Amino acid sequence: MRKFDFMGIEKKIAAAVASIIENESGQVIPADRIVLQKTRKDFEGDLTLVVFPFVKMLRRSPEHCADMIGKALAEKIEEVAAHNVVKGFLNLSLEKYVWLDFLWKNANNERFGLQNPAADDDLKPVVVEFSSPNTNKPLHLGHIRNNLLGFSVARILEAAGNKVVSVNLVNDRGIHICKSMLAWMKFGQGETPQSAGKKGDKLVGDYYVKFESALRKQVASIMEEKGVSEDEARKSAPLMMEAQNLLRRWEERDPEVVKVWETMNAWVYEGFDQTYERMGISFDKIYYESDTYLLGRDIVLDGLKKEKLLKKEDGSVWADLAEHKLDEKLLLRADGTSVYMTQDIGTARLRYEDFCPERMIYVVGNEQNYHFDVLKKVLIKLEEPYADAIHHLSYGMVELPDGRMKSREGTVVDADDLMSDMFETARKTTEELGKTADFNESEKKDLYHKIAMGALKYFMLKVDPKKNMLFNPDESIDFNGNTGPFIQYTYARIASILRKAGEDRLKLSELKLDASRMNAKEIALLKNLSGFGAVVAEAAAACSPAQIANYVYELCKEFNQFYHEYSVLNEPDRAVSDYRLQLAKLTSTTIKNSMALLGIDVPEKM
């Protein structure tokens, strides 16, 4: 069903169809009404033309139209070998040599399906922001989805010919950061990651939890003593006042506070770095909110001066978005301080000045849909030149079987723990299968890591980003069926064949094969391979790694069927054997390249 464009044949046929219909009916049809798709498996053919859109102008039955167009195409285009008609569908079979040519032209291209990085210095980049963690808590399952998505989308956009800059905007300041600082200052007794034997982000997270539980106790007793609501009790609780005081002191650059802040954040970064490295994630640039939180104020004040915004009696500044059917949105408080939106206005401008991007993609959960809607509209209102470049890549929540992760209920799935669990499962499964008898310790570790991350990444990326997804921690992620390890296994099996064949045989200078000897399975596989470039383009347009994942899964299934039915190296006819070897090679390249777009490594043996 997927569209595929193979050496321009699709275009050639579409153009021919247009001229045939014009000749017959005298009417010109728009190109987008010519629907060519991959022929479904249960029908004979390679490409299918849907003729329903033309039956009215041709004034004949769908079958007649299809037959007429089919005959004309067979005459006009030499690559069209045969055609058949089912209802209103015209199935075209291409000459087999078309597929052989395709294989021969691409077999040695290691970057098959990937566009080369644009050398053009004037090309405007796409900025992809993702991850954007808070420095008061360790990373969890939700962050994993965000990181994997962002990293993969960046790779896919590159493969589609874009220049890409990956950025991370770290939320390293604010009241929530002060909470963990305060708890550490009060209860920590100088504890450090070293003394506690913990990763820094975990230690800081523990103090955040300590703050919350101490606060809850205070709130409970205040509510009992004064009979006030929980909200009110929270606001008046001494710990809350202290935290706010700490934030004030931080903003005033109180040296003592800044020192604690720097120390604790450094611990967190050390922890994050380990987690990122394990995940295989990196960035071109890291922004810190402590540097950017004051940005945006000037833009807002300027907008006020130009009367694009309005000031209320108390001095607060608002954007009226009634023209976009949205409410008024606060941009500056009465005391002149900023809100989150103000800061995002500032960082958008900063990013624009830093990179002059063609597009700015924000990988952020769908809980912030409204926020980004408003951000874009405020920027339009302010007539910022980059307003239209803003693109929110909104993804669904990761849910547990009993609903959302809740830190209060201790149901948060920690990123490090999850990766360790996956590693353990990979180790156990692999050892049970007895696959690593001849591996040394570091090779084993490397392999288990690849499999573990392959399973986890594929699991999370194969689902359409915009959909919520379910993660059941009790059922560990599968290694069979539609999974990362299945694809890795397919790759490893081909790698084994290629090793056995040897480099000399792989470097073939000539392919001597009569195309008539190609079988249906091989052609199905070649057809699949030929669609890779188009899939990359579609995945880039949709910012959807899931499309790559689904593609490479299909490809592996196709190859495994071929592999089961036919032999590559044991095939007695050398010409056929050589040809199948090239087919296997191009398949392995395509698997490797696809998986790289998902941020997944493939092992040569497993």
Next chain:
RNA sequence: GGCUCCGUAGCUUAAUUGAAUAGAGCAUCUGACUACGGAUCAGAAGGUUCCAGGUUUGAGUCCUGGCGGAGUCACCA
């Protein structure tokens, strides 16, 4: 309550701007190892695509109205 998104086999999911008999995996059952690697392959069973209307030659997809779920509607970030 307003707005936004989602609802497909028991479970997890696929289906380019509308297109043929809704496609997979897991789980269940049955087969295939004297092997280019069985983490594989073949087969069986499993569906009123939440419901009701509508548009269309054609609807899982578009429109309207319900039902169910999630998110959001902060001088939080």
